[in-house]
Amino acid sequence: MPEKRTRAPLLDVCHSHVRVTCTIYSVRSVGPLIHPGEQSDMGRTKTVRSNSFAGRPPAVRRRPGTDLNRTQPRGNRAGEKEMLGLRERKKARLRQEIIDTAVRLFRKRGYEETRIDDIVQLLEISQPTFFRYFPTKDAVLGEVGRRGFACITEHLKNELSSEATTGEHLSRLYQELARYAEADRPLWHAVVLSGAMDPVRSPDMREHKEFALGLLREILAQGQKRGEVSRTFPVEHLAEFMDGLYNTIVRQWAVDLTGPHKLSDRVSSAVEFFLRGVRP
Numbered sequence: 001m002p003e004k005r006t007r008a009p010l011l012d013v014c015h016s017h018v019r020v021t022c023t024i025y026s027v028r029s030v031g032p033l034i035h036p037g038e039q040s041d042m043g044r045t046k047t048v049r050s051n052s053f054a055g056r057p058p059a060v061r062r063r064p065g066t067d068l069n070r071t072q073p074r075g076n077r078a079g080e081k082e083m084l085g086l087r088e089r090k091k092a093r094l095r096q097e098i099i100d101t102a103v104r105l106f107r108k109r110g111y112e113e114t115r116i117d118d119i120v121q122l123l124e125i126s127q128p129t130f131f132r133y134f135p136t137k138d139a140v141l142g143e144v145g146r147r148g149f150a151c152i153t154e155h156l157k158n159e160l161s162s163e164a165t166t167g168e169h170l171s172r173l174y175q176e177l178a179r180y181a182e183a184d185r186p187l188w189h190a191v192v193l194s195g196a197m198d199p200v201r202s203p204d205m206r207e208h209k210e211f212a213l214g215l216l217r218e219i220l221a222q223g224q225k226r227g228e229v230s231r232t233f234p235v236e237h238l239a240e241f242m243d244g245l246y247n248t249i250v251r252q253w254a255v256d257l258t259g260p261h262k263l264s265d266r267v268s269s270a271v272e273f274f275l276r277g278v279r280p
Contacts, residue, residue: 095133097123102140103187111190138194142204144187145196149208151180156215166223167275173219174246174271178264181250192254213239220278230280238278245270 101122105114116137120130134140155176159169181188195201199209216239223229229238249270253263 091133094125094129098130098133099140099143102137103144103190106141106190107184107186110186111193138196141191141194141196142202144191145202145205146208148191148197149205149212152177152212153208153215156212156219160215160218166219166226166228167271169219169223170242170271170275171268174267175264177246178250178267181254182263185254188250189254192251213243216243223278227280229278233278242271242274245274 098119102114102119105118105122109118114137116127116130119137119140120127155173159173162169164172191197197205197209199206217235220229220235220238220242224231224235229235246267249266250263252258253261253266
């Protein structure tokens with residue numbers, strides 16, 4: 001009895017899923033396998049309409065939701081920008097709320113007695129949320145430090161724009177700064193302890209510090225031109241001396257290092273001491 005041969009299973013390919021389209025243009029030696037204008041569909045030849053635009057690639061059908069050559073409506077782009085703007089405003093608002101809450105607690109309880117837990121509990125946020133905005137408790141006072149330098153800069157500019165002697169400039173400047181600090185001693189106590197305005201401990205403050213020193217150098221340089229300030233020392237050194245003298249007095253006053261005293265009185269004495277030392 002003849003042996004039955006087992007046929008290999010045929011690959012069932014659905015015509016609707018796989019279509020092989022090829023057009024081979026004529027070669028003189030061998031005729032075209034498929035005439036131009038015909039389409040091979042799994043062994044069956046069909047005649048299709050020729051495209052009137054020769055050489056044009058067939059149109060690509062796009063599925064809904066694909067990114068191919070998608071043109072985003074202008075309204076969507078505007079909406080995304082608005083959402084980004086809203087998100088940034090929310091972040092800025094929360095950041096300012098953290099600063100305001102921390103400063104309020106520093107004034108009420110003191111800087112050393114205020115914990116990060118106290119700040120987040122009052123704001124009803126988590127510690128990870130706090131740390132997304134500020135790495136430490138000290139960093140919260142960075143904004144206060146920037147405001148402090150902005151105040152100093154404003155007063156220095158006002159003095160440069162007014163007509164006065166070097167002594168009058170320095171006396172008015174440092175008396176105003178002393179009154180500004182005396183009006184909020186608990187906060188300045190926190191600023192001193194955290195080093196928020198110290199360019200050594202807070203590198204972000206170096207640019208603000210240098211700008212303020214530059215304005216002070218201008219005041220002293222004008223004094224040298226008028227013959228009110230000695231030319232024995234360069235204005236760079238003189239500005240550092242006056243700035244260091246004032247900062248030392250404020251730090252000692254803020255932490256009560258030299259006993260209770262009025263800051264404005266101590267600052268007045270310091271300015272007089274400096275002016276006597278720089279007379280020609």
